[in-house]
Amino acid sequence: GASTPLVEVNGIEVIYNHVILVLKGVSLQVPPRAIVALLGGNGAGKTTTLRAISNLLKGERGEVTKGTITLAGERIENLSPSDLVQRGVVQVMEGRHCFAHLTIEENLLTGSYTRSDKGEIAANLDKVYTYFPRLKTRRTSQAAYTSGGEQQMCAIGRALMANPRMVLLDEPSMGLAPQIVDEVFHIVKDLNAKEQVTFLLAEQNTNMALRYADYGYIMESGRIVMDGKADDLASNEDVKEFYLGVG
Ligand code: ATP
Numbered sequence: 001g002a003s004t005p006l007v008e009v010n011g012i013e014v015i016y017n018h019v020i021l022v023l024k025g026v027s028l029q030v031p032p033r034a035i036v037a038l039l040g041g042n043g044a045g046k047t048t049t050l051r052a053i054s055n056l057l058k059g060e061r062g063e064v065t066k067g068t069i070t071l072a073g074e075r076i077e078n079l080s081p082s083d084l085v086q087r088g089v090v091q092v093m094e095g096r097h098c099f100a101h102l103t104i105e106e107n108l109l110t111g112s113y114t115r116s117d118k119g120e121i122a123a124n125l126d127k128v129y130t131y132f133p134r135l136k137t138r139r140t141s142q143a144a145y146t147s148g149g150e151q152q153m154c155a156i157g158r159a160l161m162a163n164p165r166m167v168l169l170d171e172p173s174m175g176l177a178p179q180i181v182d183e184v185f186h187i188v189k190d191l192n193a194k195e196q197v198t199f200l201l202a203e204q205n206t207n208m209a210l211r212y213a214d215y216g217y218i219m220e221s222g223r224i225v226m227d228g229k230a231d232d233l234a235s236n237e238d239v240k241e242f243y244l245g246v247g
Helices: 046-053 081-086 104-110 118-131 133-137 148-160 178-195 206-212 230-235 237-242
Strands: 007-016 020-030 035-039 062-071 089-092 166-170 198-203 215-220 223-229
Touching (some): 020 046, 035 178, 035 206, 046 062, 046 198, 089 148, 118 133, 118 148, 133 148, 148 166, 178 198, 206 230, 215 230, 230 237
Parallel strands (some): 035 215, 089 166, 166 198
Antiparallel strands (some): 215 223
16 A cells, blocks of 8 residues: 555564674665665664665675565565566665776666666666766766766666666765765755655765655664654754764
């Protein structure tokens, strides 16, 4: 029904290397077409939460040992990362991860590996260039020679090539100048409004994230300690004192 979250995480625990309990019962909901921010400092567990949803924990020797994760009401814990891409769930990892020796356009095309329709791929590429005109300008440049902001845009653009309905965005502001962060978030907001892409974004930059998100969750030591509408969190005295100085 209308109230079914697109993604729902319910009481998950995550353990790394069979011993280190990192998520201690995390629950959150991402409504369809929302932008939800997952906030908190270094090591709070934001990346681990995103990896749990997109099933990228295995490579890190991590596993979900308790709780459930659903996509539009269906359990997804046992789907592989590429099954999840097929179902429209794509993660943009922290640190951008463009292929340094490929051009921007070649990087973008690697994002359509689940697609085979050439017309559709071309249309997706056009769409990415509409939202990221900078990438169009730089499309024949090797990623290694583009700016940090352009590489972040390239990483998001590559995710969009899979035609996702849900993008998990890990720390998009990392290492970028405030003006560039604004530009990236502005495009995220635009994609959300015009393409109905749902976003769950992990951010240490509380200020910026709350300016663009609809709803926020704050994590500390593997737990959600506070959540609320972005405007309410931004004006909350505790949030101001403990988090708004950050980033
Ligand atoms: P950051 O912004 O630094 O990425 P975060 O909030 O995303 O922080 P996580 O990366 O999820 O936090 O890390 C949560 C905890 O899990 C930290 O204590 C971290 O040291 C630990 N951790 C993360 N990855 C692993 C791993 N592969 N093996 C063991 N412990 C890990």
